[in-house]
Each structure stands twice: as C-alpha cells, then as structure tokens.
Amino acid sequence: MRNKGIMPSRLLKSWYICLSKAVGLLINNRNSNLILFGARDGAYFMDNSRALYEWFNKHHTSENYYWLTLNPALEASLKAQGLPVARIDSLKGVWLLNKAKYAFYTNRLRDIAIDYRAVPSGLKMIFLSHGQSIKNTRLAVNAGVDAGYRNDTLVASRQMAFAVSTSPFMAKVQAASNGIKPEMYKLTGFPRNDWMFRPPASALEEWQRFTGGKQYSKVILYAPTWRRKTPKTMMFPFADFEPAALAAYLEQYNILLLLRLHVQDLRDNKPCIDVVEQLVQQTPNIRLATINEFVETNFLLPYVDALISDYSSIYHDFLLLNRPIYFIPYDLERFEKENGFKYPYLDMLPGPKISTQQELLQHFSNLLNGDDQYSGHRERLSALIYTFLDGDSCKRIAKEVLAT
Template structure:
C-alpha cells in the first residue's frame, strides 16, 4: 500500500492530518519553483494514467499513437509508480519511447524536463509534483461525464478529511472533451475557463472506430466465446453502496441462462475497477452468479474494456460513461437505473437521464429478457435514437482525436 493510499482516509480530527497537509503543500511549492527554473525540452512528452499504476485509457491509446506516428518528432515517456510496469513495458529503450519509475532520479528529471504532461485522473496520477506555467498539462480524463463530477457533485464533504481533493486539483492547461455539450459540462465540473476545454474526441475511441471496421482477432485466441453473441453488463461505481447486478424482485438466474442457451449467447459481468464484484446474488443465495454462459469480465480478465467493446452485441449499463463510448458502434443499449432517485440525490446527474439514454429502462427480470430478445432479433431497433444522442456527445467519429491533440501541442511550442 502506497503512502498516498494510507493518508487518503485520515479523519479530519486526526492530529497528523494538518502536519501532513503542510508538508505536502510545501513539496508542491518547491517542485513548482524547481520546474519553473528547469530548462524544458520541447519534444519531450510524459504520459501518466490510472493513479500511476497501469498503462490504460486515453493516455495509453494516445501514447501508442504518438509512438506510431510521431516517433521522429517526440520523445514519448510513460511515467509510473508500478516498478513491474517499467520492467515489462517498454523496458528496452526503443526509438524515442520508454517507461520510467516516478520515484527515481530519472523519473524526477524527466518530469522537470518535459514540455507536456498528460493526465487521465488528476494529481493522483503523478503525486507530489506541481508544475509551473512553463509546463503544458493536458487532462485526457477517463470518460464523458454523465454523472456530476468535481465541483458540481452533490455529495457533501465527508465528515472525514480527504487528501484526495489536494491530489486532484492541478490547474490544467487544457482539458479535452468530445463535443460542444461535453465541453460545457466539463468546464462547469472542472472550474476551468471554457477556452481551455478543447473538443478533440477521446483517443481511446479512436481504437473503437478502427475496430468497428476490422476487429482484432488476437483477443479471440484467448477468448473464443467472443465469436458468439455477447451481452456485456457494466454498471458504474457507487460511492455509498455496493453495486447490485440484477436488482430485480423477480430475478431468476435459470431464466437468464435458458435465454442465453437458446440464443447461443454469453452474458459478461463487468464491475467498476473500484467495485468488488460479488459472485452471488443478494436476493438469491443459492449459488454463484457466474458460470456456464454468465462470465465475470472484470479488469483481471479484460484489463482494458475498450478491447472488449468491439465484440459486444448488446450493452447493459446505468450511469457509467461506457455507454457513451459504445454509441460509436451503433449497437443496442439497455439501462438498469434501479437506484436513480437516490443516485440523483447523492451524486447527481448532469442531464435528464430519460432524455439522453437511447434504450429501454428496465426494472424486472422479465423486461430484461424481453429487451435482450428483441435486440438480438432486431439490432437496428432504436438506431435513430442512438444516432441523435451520438451526435450530441460525439462531434467526431473519424478516429483522429490523436491528430487534434497533436495540433494543440504544436501550437503551444
């Protein structure tokens, strides 16, 4: 467990909190001063992601695109606090591409020399650093926000003091978005001036657009069942409650399995990475939920959900931004907003949920099976609704967001 993890949940009244806060702020001020004084290399780009632990999300796909297309122009560096990632990924310094460990001299000097730093979460991606105006910081984020985030969320400050606010408040030079409405929402949530929120599209969705035309066959070698009909159930994370799969009073696992057998389909369950998926149903404790044609598809199995989405025929979700990405594939969506009222009261949503979700909102086992059945036989159903919402949330569908981000960097030189 990292030092960051240990201090995140200290009680507000703990005597150690304020000394740590003072120390942390001193470190940030000192690093910002050193960063201002340090000479920059215009062609050095540093990428981070998922609290410094994994090569994933928008940062991963942008990193790969810059290696593929701009290796003659830029040095691309992945910075991480996961030593095994340094050793296993890009350990051999290929042409202008490498990975470095943050808490090393090489890592610190790389951060100080970099002209551009990419984030996908916040200060937790690269803790204990703060950059001066000489360094361009770009927030790639990790999903088109449907629920309230940042300063707009309804959750009151916990009675417990949290260092997370201090770890996630870098003043980004730019924050990317996917459309005009997303740009407005992002500016509202982040508190950034709207001219610093730029519409580029998401690099991870460049991959989806490419895969829609020609899906990769590599994943089929490991998971041959993906050649069948695939239904993915991927709800969002809930701060105050454990996410429930199949929260139906009439839940019947046998009926779902019979449906899957009849249609030669598989149902994949994917919990949020911060959720611990239970293998049992809360209302029915007579056996494991997964098995046979119901398969756990957690991040331990599919580390990157973007690689799975091109093989998904129907997506079931709720308030997660995964369904916004999935719109680019123009395939059926089913929604299970079983706790919509409490979720809106606690966290809050940025939009009218029933206006922006282009698919049935179901609340029973019977409705779920009927919706899946209808979409399997007629996947074009609701295609016009999906197209309308897709135009709202995706300005670009060309798979070229990396080029637009490249143009931003070039203008900043």
C-alpha cells in the first residue's frame, strides 16, 4: 500500500508553490530537451510512465530525462541502478520542473509536482493515462468530481502537448474525460501494453518467485474496479457464495485464483478485505495479487489464463491476449447512474455476465475443457479498442517527442 507519509502537508505545498514560481522566474527557459516522468502522485515507479522511461533508458541513453518521485526508497533504488531520478520536493526537483520541455504523467499533475499550481505554464504535458476503461472517468463522471482533481485536470488539459490513445474510437469516447478534443490524441498505443507482447525478464522473475515454480492447470485473476461512492466494491456478491465450496473446487482441479483489489479498496474497504482474507485462509489455491505483490498489472497478465472483472480498464488490456473474460456487474444500474459509461456496456460485453457462484464454476469448467464461446466477441471489441497490435507503442511516442 501507498505510504501515507508521502502525502505533503499544507505548509509544504505553500512553500513548494512559492519556490517553484521563484525558480521559474530565474530560469525562464523552455528550450532544453529535458524530459520528466512521473506516476501515481509521486509514490510509485509504475505504469505507462515506467514502461516509457525504461524504454528511453534502453534506447535513448543520450537524451536528458529524469524520473520524479516523493518516495525516498524509490529514489534510492533508482539511484542504485544508475538511473536519473530526483525528489519532487527537493531543490533539484523544482529546478528540473522549471527547466524541462516535456513531462509524461499517468494520473494527474501531482505525478510530477506536489501541487498543480506549482507546474510552470510553459511545461508541455503528455498524458499517458493509467488506462482506458469503459467507465467514465475524471471530468465525465455523472456524479461529479472533487474540485482539486477537476482543477488539476483542467490545468493539465490547457498545457497538454498531446495525450496517447489506442484507437480513433477510444480517442473519441475518452476525450470528454480529460477536457480535450479527440484530435489532441496521438494514436500510439500504451507503453505498458508493450509488455503484453514482449514480457520483460523481470516479469517472468516476479512470477516465478510468486509461484515458487509450482505449475497450475489454470490461473484466473479476479480484479474488480473501484467504486467512487458507497456501497463500495463487493467480491463474489452471490446469494450462493460458499467459500469452502469454491476452495474445494480450485484444489480439485489445481486452479490458482488470484485476487487483486484496487489500491483504494485496500485502504478503506474493510468488508471487501475481510472477504478476501477469509478466502486466502481457505486454501493456498487462492492468493492475493494486489499492488503489494505485483506493482505492475501488465507484468502479471501474460501468465493469466482467464480474467474476472466488471467495469475495470484491466479487461481492455486483457483483450490483447484474447483469453476468456468473465463479468460480474452486480450493481450495473447504480454504477451506470452514478458513474456512466463511454459506450454501451452490455451491448459490447466480450464475455458472459455471471450472477451466481454456480455459474462461475461452470465457466471455470468450460475453461478447463477448452470451451471458449466468446472469442469472436473479444476480437470485435479489440478491433475497436486497438489500432496497433505490435508492441511498439514506446517507439511511436518517442518519435513524436524527439522529432520536435
């Protein structure tokens, strides 16, 4: 889980904003080729920013680039690897922020700065996104967004050089969420999805450490989305939910079931955490696969045979593998009313809608028997979501930036 100590105080924010503006007056230079990277409010080294940063480190070592973070342990780790990194809240970090020409981010401006008001107006932002889900996000959610998050998004949209997308269809339906026009998107694909086509050696090492070399007949991942409002996410919301029966089935057929809660649910969704802990205690064939076990979801997905989800962006990523996906949209009506969707959910669902444990286990049996009736559904949706299926997203994004 994220270290709450990383969260800056109000006094630190004020000091940081004033310092950044003062440094900006002294530097007043946007002609450098300095490029910044950041993710998840400066707390983690992950996601599309990490994938692109590592690609730069491998293919463009002569370029001037830095990872910015608020996490002391992460700073030390990257430094130990000889990688360019700086603390967001350091004088060096503030200088880099005001010197840079471009900044890549995945969530919001706090990926590279303590407060959006400290971001220089001349810095060109490139939005890599955390994902492209069917659910409305950011400015487009039906129930409204937090004022600070809205201001951050609006400032970023005004300074955006471009945002990346995976297809014209997704650029069109995603634009309202980020307060930009569809033409502001570059059709490059997501950097982290390059891992899906060519898993890095570190991904295989993580998986082998996690499993201890044990082989399973199938690996299934359950990863629901986060609910912004109460009631919060429920896992296995079935009237016939029987943990012992589920555990017995998994052991009988040597299936590994992985449970991946959203990072926010790990913090404040106690009922859901209680269910997960109960299941993990039932059998070693049910294990946690949260951000604490696998920081990168797309390091894990290549080793997964089937996915269970609802409205999460993870099922768009998993489409790249064309493997079975099962859906548990138990609160569809409420979720659509409060959050909303970018395109018709049920009309384009690339897998079965499941409402009981008995149905779920039947689909597990179908998976074991190779009975896959939804391959065509997945292929049709994937054709809308993805223009490129080649694992070269990083190369296309770098070309856009380094050509200017």
